[in-house]
Amino acid sequence: MNKPWLAEYPVSLELAGKLIMLQFPEIELKEIKQLGEGFDNTVIQINGQFVFRFPRRPIAVTLIQVENQLLPSIAGTFPLAIPEPIFFGKPSTLYPYPFTGYKMVKGHLPVEGTKENKVESAKRFARFLKVLHSFPVKRAMCLGVQPDGMMRLDVPYRKKSLMENVSNLIKLGYFEQAHAVKDFVETLGEGELDVQHPLSLVHGDIHIRNVLLDDEGVLAGVIDWGDVHIGNPAIDFSFLYSYFPKEVRRAFFEIYGEIEKETESLARFRAIYMLVTLLVYGIDRHDEELIAITSNGLKFAMEE
Secondary structure: OOOOOOOOOOOOHHHHHHHHHHHOOOOOOOOEEEEEEOOOEEEEEEOOOEEEEEEOOHHHHHHHHHHHHHHHHHOOOOOOEOOEEEEEEOOOOOOOOOEEEEEOOOOEOOOOOOHHHHHHHHHHHHHHHHHHHOOOHHHHHHOOOOEOOOOOOOHHHHHHHHHHHHHHHHHHOOHHHHHHHHHHHHHHOOOOOOOOOOOEEEOOOOOOOOEEEOOOOOEEEEOOOOOOEEEOOHHHHHHHHHHOOHHHHHHHHHHHOOOOHHHHHHHHHHHHHHHHHHHHHHHHOOOHHHHHHHHHHHHHHOOO
């Protein structure tokens, strides 16, 4: 099984600590721990105050550089917390890539919560996306943000890897999830969906591992902006279908406004694509919490 989350350049706690102390001596290193290993970055927490992200593969370097140009210009303008880069690490003989340190966004990863919390989260998510999607595209491009060059919403292109992961699910014994996804994909048909209209500034990778909840269990922050680009807002709506049940989504649309049917179809596909990817990842990592929330998310995403 192909495992795209495996690092081409892993970063240990020892190496991370050494790099931070050498390049940022103003930080008194009292506590260091690993927060996670994403597909593109190793994430390290320092003193409960800062988070450093170290690229794990070459493509992540370009993504983090774009993020470093954009985020300082938009930090503090959203109704949800976002990372603010303040430390910019340089390549060295110890580590070949640039890396970034941010003020830590407080919160915890999503778990299944009450309907009331989901409704409030949907409202906050709508307000957040209204601000993000109304950001001037020309200004974003002046800050280094580029159009999507990775075919993130190209359904025929992404369908192939989705079905490969469905086959993996069958091999791993997750028959219910696999067959549900196969049935959904068959309803898509062969017609192409228009991903070029509308276009706006989008986060590009909002899913259950890139959002944080507050102590009350309500959406509080959106992290990991490495996939930010100019693209179809459907890619951000995908979280609406992967985390919120049908009866809660109305609260989102009452604030954000209605979306086109084609946009919804793209959003659902992207939601299912990411959920299946994360489900296979969770199975490989024996992460029972991730397996449960992605399996539940698949049910939400396929609700009509």
